[in-house]
Amino acid sequence: MINDLQPSQQNRQPLPETTLDPREFRQALGTFTTGVTIVTARGPDGAPVGVTANSFNSVSLNPPLVLWSLARKSQSLAAFESASHWAVHILAHDQNDLSGRFARSTSGAEKFEDIKYEDGLGEAPLLSGCTTRLQCRTAHIYDGGDHVILVGEVLRFDKCDTPPLVFQSGNYAIATSTTQTVMPPDGEDPRNVSETSSLGYLLASAYLHFSAKSREHASELELNDIEYLILNALGAREARTYHELITLAAYTGRFVGRESINDLAARGLIRIDDEIEETTNPPEHIDHSHIYLTQEGKVLVTRITSQSQQVEENMMRQLGVPETIALRTLLSRFVRIHSPLIPYRWF
Ligand SMILES: Cc1cc2nc3c(=O)[nH]c(=O)nc-3n(C[C@H](O)[C@H](O)[C@H](O)COP(=O)(O)O)c2cc1C
Numbered sequence: 001m002i003n004d005l006q007p008s009q010q011n012r013q014p015l016p017e018t019t020l021d022p023r024e025f026r027q028a029l030g031t032f033t034t035g036v037t038i039v040t041a042r043g044p045d046g047a048p049v050g051v052t053a054n055s056f057n058s059v060s061l062n063p064p065l066v067l068w069s070l071a072r073k074s075q076s077l078a079a080f081e082s083a084s085h086w087a088v089h090i091l092a093h094d095q096n097d098l099s100g101r102f103a104r105s106t107s108g109a110e111k112f113e114d115i116k117y118e119d120g121l122g123e124a125p126l127l128s129g130c131t132t133r134l135q136c137r138t139a140h141i142y143d144g145g146d147h148v149i150l151v152g153e154v155l156r157f158d159k160c161d162t163p164p165l166v167f168q169s170g171n172y173a174i175a176t177s178t179t180q181t182v183m184p185p186d187g188e189d190p191r192n193v194s195e196t197s198s199l200g201y202l203l204a205s206a207y208l209h210f211s212a213k214s215r216e217h218a219s220e221l222e223l224n225d226i227e228y229l230i231l232n233a234l235g236a237r238e239a240r241t242y243h244e245l246i247t248l249a250a251y252t253g254r255f256v257g258r259e260s261i262n263d264l265a266a267r268g269l270i271r272i273d274d275e276i277e278e279t280t281n282p283p284e285h286i287d288h289s290h291i292y293l294t295q296e297g298k299v300l301v302t303r304i305t306s307q308s309q310q311v312e313e314n315m316m317r318q319l320g321v322p323e324t325i326a327l328r329t330l331l332s333r334f335v336r337i338h339s340p341l342i343p344y345r346w347f
Pocket of ligand 1: 036050051052053054055056068069070071073074075076077099100102103104105106107167
């Protein structure tokens with residue numbers, strides 16, 4: 001039951017004007033990390049409304065109460081103040097676009113355009129793909145300064161295992177646990193690898209372990225490291241020159257000998273385009289001629305790619321979804337900052 005549709009007016013205490021710097025105050029509050037929700041309801045005209053809100057919080061387990069606050073300037077204020085029910089959607093880690101859409105001050109019709117939803121309690125729109133959904137009955141509405149505080153009684157909820165989206169200091173983020181410990185394999189000294197190991201050691205261990213797994217497949221396919229590297233590089237982009245392959249391999253500390261190129265060509269896996277300008281000296285032909293995968297080479301590269309994807313997927317499955325996203329995000333940032341010379345689209 002709604003206690004009073006106007007309690008916000010009754011509770012209002014005249015407070016002195018703030019002397020806080022609004023920007024700094026907002027930034028200070030932003031250091032409090034939250035999840036991200038979209039709260040939906042139906043307006044008195046039956047139109048759907050929805051607002052992105054990170055002010056959501058739990059209040060009470062018994063009775064089950066939650067709250068969130070809505071800016072008085074929100075276009076949806078009247079709809080939420082009169083709605084008997086609203087639905088809170090705790091967004092999943094991959095729903096930041098949806099969060100952005102419902103954070104724009106546009107009409108409900110525009111926010112819900114092309115979005116599939118079903119009707120929940122009180123006909124509040126229920127969005128899909130979220131981590132958790134809570135269907136609430138409006139219990140109280142309080143004054144909250146330039147916001148109103150809506151308290152809802154949770155009548156129904158559903159949840160899944162998809163990791164939630166996080167909001168931290170104005171940015172979307174993902175959360176990974178810092179307490180989750182993974183036991184070392186049998187017989188391994190637990191001091192070998194820990195969060196306090198040097199970054200160089202951790203990066204090198206991760207790389208060596210990962211590439212050893214890939215190399216197992218390479219040797220099954222009777223390819224040495226260099227041949228594996230050449231085929232991968234051509235799989236990513238064909239028509240590279242020998243010179244280009246040397247440059248790419250040098251980045252990994254390896255050297256591509258001509259014999260490797262000739263060997264792969266003799267095995268029918270690559271084809272060297274011999275259309276050389278007449279002015280080029282014969283010994284340098286191969287340096288500037290373009291190298292392509294043959295049909296057989298392409299089939300092999302497809303196999304290599306799917307095998308490495310499998311290796312990666314297995315490893316990442318053990319790590320967990322948010323951890324994998326965090327690892328990718330941080331590694332790509334790290335590489336971009338510290339390796340400006342890395343060839344574009346190396347693979
Ligand atoms: C991550 C995030 C969290 C937000 N949290 C709130 C909130 O708790 N309360 C609120 O009133 N606005 C919040 N906003 C802003 C509203 O989503 C935004 O003002 C929206 O345009 C309101 O829609 P409306 O004016 O169409 O009702 C948030 C925005 C973002 C991006």
